[in-house]
Amino acid sequence: MAALVAGCASNAESLAPASPTQPWTPGNTSGSSLLPSKGGQGSTGTDAQARDFSVLGNPAVADMPPPPQTQAGKVYQLPELIDIAARNNPTTRVAWEHARQSALAVGIAEATFLPSISANAVGGVQSTETPVQALGVQRYLDTTARGVTSSLAFQWLLFDFGQRSAVVDAAKQVSLAANVMFNASHQRLIFSVTQTYYQYGAARTRVDIAEQTLRNSRAIYAAAVQREKGGIGTTVEVAQARQQVAQSELRRVVAQGQEQDAYQALLGAMGVSPTLAIKVANAGNRRLPSAVNLPMDDMIKLALRRRPDVLASYATIKASEAGVDAAKADYLPKVFVAGGVATGSGSFNASGLPTIGQQTSATGVLVGATMPLFDGGVRSANLRAAQSRVSAAQDIFKKTQQDAVREMVVASNAVRSALQSYQAATRLTEAATITYDAALDAYRNGLGTITAATAADTGLLDARQARADAHMAALVAASNLAFVLGSMTSRDTPDLMLPR
Structure with a gap:
């Protein structure tokens, strides 16, 4: 039997690939059996061309959840996209399951205050054959014993100097932290959808800018062709204009690819299928203020009271302190009551006897x-470990506070800087537009050069893209500020730092 067991254990190695350079094939073994396989160990050829590291497909993993129900032709605004994400994104459901598990842990801890009751039943039979010599003749005495015992036992811990209460308190604090982080997962989801929504809007604006630039380049090309026909232009100018058109077409293709990537990023943030086709409103024309004055000191104090990570970190301190009380109770006696009710029946039978x-x-x-x-220092080690967890939780709480305040200050500065950048980019776009129009008119009338016209076209493109990027950055910065302040709590407050 020992040899058989040892053989089964060593044979389990055949479940792994035969070598580090040869592919694993499912034909090596059958299921998860430890018994030797009748077949070979798969392909062990040395021809690299014959190696195939593909795996056998499993149809079960190809089942995709159905896409969310959407209305054909409807243009979805940001709040509606957040609603779809809240119903479909799995990250918030994972956080919900964690919160439920923590709540159940509270119930398990509270159940230790109640008695434990168990029912037991044991039955058996034993037969014995004993050789007996009687009058020179060997006979056999057969005996049979049967018995059944049933019992009902209970045990109740009456007093433990608050150890169970401390465990319950710790479980409640952990549950509180899990509930807070569940709300935090929805806040992160709202911010993620908001951020990718604005980034998608900026990508769409860049496509519009690329198309407008292509039209401008074609206008320059048409002017170059017209000048050549009039005898005042050259083929070099036409070639330069054609090159500018080709570059503008390339920029449009790149912008369209970036738009598709931004759309997939939005669907990913929402947690829906990447094949979902949905019309999204464009936030590229959202009005922005010139500046925002934020009372940061008051906002920081208010935000620290409602930031989920700060609250969860504080709950961790309380749970650790309860763990210290539970560890101290191990040094004190415990009083319990126990009882039981048992019945039994048995019979004994010997051959020839009643x-x-x-x-x-x-x-x-x-x-x-x-x-x-005496326990070899286990209780002392447990107490020191519990006290160490309290110290660590306090330090983590301080760091969490500092990080939260730093995030708020940085986010506020980002909003201010983004708005200033947007204003500067707006002025640059206005100037670049005037420059382009003047350069094109001058070139058409023979007073300018093709180089100046194409340079003005490129400058206008850069200015418009800078303005679109600054616009998106301001919206994202405002949303980020609302998020780090703990104010992004519903679909209607994704960017409450900016007026609508």
Whole structure:
């Protein structure tokens, strides 16, 4: 038997690939059996061209959840996209399951205050054959014993100097932290959808800019062709204009690809299928203020009171402190009561003799106390570990506070800087537009050069893209400020730092 067991254990290695350079093939073994396979160990050829590291497909993993129900032709605004994400994104459901598990842990801890009751039943039969010499003849004495015992026992810990209460308090604090982080997961989801929504809007604006630039380049090309026909232009100018058109077409293709990537990023943030086709409103024309004055000191104090990560970190401190109380209670005695009710029946039969039977019953109640005297330092180590967890939780809380305040200050500065950048980019776009129009008119009238016209076209493109990027950055910065302040709590407050 030992040899068989050892053989089965060593044979389990055949479930792994035969070598580090040869592909694993499912034909090597059958299921997860430890018994030797009748087949070979798969392909062990040395021809690299014959190696195929593909795996056998499993149809079960190809089942995709159905896409969310959407209305054909409807243009979805940001709040509606957030609603779809809240119903479909799996990250918030994972956070919900964690919160439920923490709540159940509270119930498990509270259940230790109740007695434990168990029912037991044991039955069996034993047969014995004993050789007996009688009058020179060997005979056999057959005996059979049967018995059944059933019992009902209970045990109740009456007093433990608050150890169970401390465990319950710790579980409640952990549950509180899990509930807070569940709300935090929705806040992160709202911010993620908001951020990718604005980034998608900026990508769409860049496509519009690329198309407008292509039209401008074609206008320059048309002017170059017209000048050549009039005898005042050259083929070099036409070639330069054609090159500018080709570059503008390339920019449009790149912008369209970036738009598709931004759309997929939005669907990913929402947690829906990447094949979902949905019309999204464009936030590229959202009005922005010239500046925002934020009372940061008051906002920081208010935000620290409602930031989920700060609250969860504080709950961790309280849970750790309760763990210290539970560890201290290990040094004190525990008082318990126990009892039981049991019945039993048995019979004994020997060949040639009458059967002997017996019925028994018993009841009892015990009250006792237990006091640990020596455990090799386990309780002391547990107490020091619990105290260490309190110190670590306090330091983490301080760091969480500091990080939160730093995020708020940085986010406020980002909003201010983004708005200033947007204003500067707006002025640059206005100037670049005037420059382009003047350069094109001058070139058409023979007073300018093709180089100046194409340079003005490129400058206008850069200015418009800078303005679109600054516009998106301001919206994202405002949303980020709302998020780090703990104010992004519903679909209607994704960017409450900016007026609508």
